[in-house]
Amino acid sequence: MLKARPCLICRKWFHPDRMVGERQRVCGAPSCQKERHRRACARFHDRDPDYDRHTRFTAKLVQVGAGGKGTVPAEAIDWRYARKVVGLEISALVEESGKVLLRQARDAVLVQLK
Incomplete structure (x- = not known):
């Protein structure tokens, strides 16, 4: 006791x-x-005062029902909302950076499969 x-x-x-x-x-x-x-x-x-704000932002940013098996990861993001919140230049930079990284990852997988 x-x-x-x-x-x-x-x-x-x-x-x-x-x-x-x-x-x-x-x-x-x-x-x-x-x-x-x-x-x-x-x-x-x-x-962590920004936790709730971050959670709400990411919930709105990721589109509902997107991101299932076989989809392009960039299509799971609501880019219109991202542009509205952070601005055109930043959202375009992030979107295009993501596309470049995705292409590099796909190319690396194809090289490994050969």
């Missing part, structure tokens, strides 16, 4: 779960667990 300790949220004493052990800092009360989760999320967003 582990030593009892005070919960960091409600300050009531509790015995940590055997599986969690010394790492457990809050009791099992739903309100304390919810507050612990809220604080952990706040710390995460402090460390």
